[in-house]
């Protein structure tokens with residue numbers, strides 16, 4: 001390799017031709033400082049040049065004030081003059097060069113506009129740049145990208161999950177699927193057994209299953225388990241209800257409700273959903289009231305009406 005090809009200021013000082021030893025290059029850009037390596041060969045440091053005389057210390061000269069290039073959309077000055085071509089870069093916007101590393105890493109350069117302007121573009125206006133490919137525009141794939149609506153193909157299913165209560169109530173439950181409780185313990189209700197359906201049913205009349213208001217003893221309650229052809233009764237704060245008709249409507253499932261059959265369901269009920277209004281929902285299923293075991297049995301009284 002020939003050292004003549006290197007610029008003088010890159011060469012070690014003893015190799016330079018005489019005119020270059022002062023630390024000035026051809027363009028006189030250096031300001032009297034000289035870079036040299038430390039004795040230990042570490043990073044170069046900058047010091048005042050020692051061998052120049054104080055009188056001849058080169059001073060930095062202010063660079064010639066260049067005219068600030070202007071940028072116009074039409075490519076012409078407002079007064080109609082042709083743009084000057086004194087400097088090759090004159091008239092270009094003062095952006096970093098297109099091959100600048102900063103730009104290259106940030107985004108690709110916009111594609112060149114079409115040679116012919118589109119019809120909608122007025123004279124003197126730049127045509128809009130063509131849309132770059134989708135690949136270049138979007139950010140790298142992330143978790144959020146899965147939330148975007150795909151541009152092609154069918155729309156993703158936005159409906160409630162297959163086993164949700166919402167689908168069950170709207171009659172969308174898939175056929176043959178067993179009711180499965182969700183995180184809160186709710187189950188799939190079969191079509192026609194939504195809370196609204198229950199509300200409608202209770203308006204139709206008495207569902208207690210008895211003709212007269214009953215005095216129910218604890219032993220009698222225990223026998224009403226909903227099995228062996230008997231209805232399921234449950235007591236709530238001293239009142240006895242026939243819960244059989246409500247079983248297929250119970251959002252917590254029949255099995256849960258059956259835990260209260262033949263016994264006092266107050267605690268079970270309050271443990272799960274104290275906000276539910278048992279009395280309101282079960283009014284038409286009211287059988288009677290709880291009485292002590294020996295109440296009226298001696299006289300064979302079993303109905304409150306008999307007391308009148």
Ligand code: HEM
Pocket residue numbers: 184185186187243246250251252253256257259260265268269272273276277278281282
């Ligand atoms: C006649 C008595 C009962 C009625 C009227 C009733 C009514 C209801 C209602 C309306 C819901 C829906 C609650 C909601 O969406 O916030 C529900 C849910 C539920 N019920 Fe009952 N229930 C009764 C008895 C019981 C009993 C005795 C148990 C437990 C042994 C029980 C267990 C559940 C469970 C686990 C849920 C699902 C979880 C939840 O919604 O918080 N229920 N019940």
